[in-house]
Structures are given as C-alpha cells and as structure tokens.
Amino acid sequence: MGLFDAVLGTESQTQAALNPAEAFAVIILVATASDGYISIEQANSIISVLSRMKLFKSYPHEMMNRLFDKILGILQGDGFNALFNAAKDSLSQDLREAAFAVATDLVLAEGLVAEEEKNFLNDLYQALGVSSEIAIQIVQVILIKNRG
Numbered sequence: 001m002g003l004f005d006a007v008l009g010t011e012s013q014t015q016a017a018l019n020p021a022e023a024f025a026v027i028i029l030v031a032t033a034s035d036g037y038i039s040i041e042q043a044n045s046i047i048s049v050l051s052r053m054k055l056f057k058s059y060p061h062e063m064m065n066r067l068f069d070k071i072l073g074i075l076q077g078d079g080f081n082a083l084f085n086a087a088k089d090s091l092s093q094d095l096r097e098a099a100f101a102v103a104t105d106l107v108l109a110e111g112l113v114a115e116e117e118k119n120f121l122n123d124l125y126q127a128l129g130v131s132s133e134i135a136i137q138i139v140q141v142i143l144i145k146n147r148g
Contacts, residue, residue, distance in 0.1 A: 021055045023090035024099050026071055026083055027124070031103030034120035045106055055095075088127060096128040101138045108142050
C-alpha cells in the first residue's frame with residue numbers, strides 16, 4: 001500500500017466497489033489477457049460466456065459494456081494488483097472455483113497455451129484458494145472438452 005493509498009484509502013474503496021458479478025468478470029478478463037493481448041474473438045467469447053451465466057442474467061448488453069468500462073477504469077486508476085485483490089476478496093469460494101473454471105476454459109480454448117498463460121492459471125488457482133485437486137480436475141475436464 002502506497003503513502004497516498006494509506007491516507008486517501010483508495011485501496012479499500014476499490015475493494016468495496018466490486019460486487020460478485022463484477023469481481024467474476026475481472027478474473028475472467030485478466031486471465032484472458034494474461035498473455036498480454038485480448039483479441040476481438042476473445043472479447044466476444046468473454047461476453048458470450050458471461051451472458052449465459054446466472055450471475056449475469058440481469059446484465060443486458062449496455063450494462064455489460066459499462067461493467068467492462070468500470071473494470072478498465074479501476075485498472076487504470078488503481079493498477080492490476082488492487083483490481084485483482086478487490087475481485088478475489090469479493091468472490092465466495094464457489095464463485096472462485098467457477099471463475100477458475102471459466103478462466104481456464106477461455107485460456108485453453110485457443111488450443112495453444114503461452115507460457116505466461118500457464119503461469120497465470122497456476123498462480124490463479126492458488127490465489128483464489130482453489131484446492132490443487134479441484135484445479136487439476138477442472139484443467140482435465142477443459143482439456144477433454146476442447147478435444148472435439
């Protein structure tokens with residue numbers, strides 16, 4: 001925490017500013033961008049996947065756009081670590097496992113997995129507190145799913 005964060009409390013404001021749906025979207029977005037790039041196809045995949053989830057049923061297209069604008073605003077203002085920590089702290093354990101599963105699915109969907117993406121997914125399951133057994137099962141299922 002920096003000097004101004006301690007005085008102005010910007011870090012705690014970020015943490016209080018994310019609801020579970022926003023936090024879930026943050027995890028998915030940063031995982032997909034873990035190789036340093038998000039293609040149009042990946043962005044469309046994120047929106048498609050999220051829009052099919054119960055968590056996002058009340059998010060019409062315009063609200064989803066505002067959600068991503070908010071995430072990018074926090075990223076620019078507070079940085080990656082503050083954004084990620086706020087997201088992580090806003091997720092229940094079951095949403096953490098679901099976020100890891102969806103993130104893994106989107107990262108592995110391309111077929112080729114960059115070293116940065118492998119490292120990120122490895123760090124992600126640990127940061128989210130997902131057990132290694134569950135994480136391994138998720139990766140195995142996603143790899144089976146993507147065979148076809």
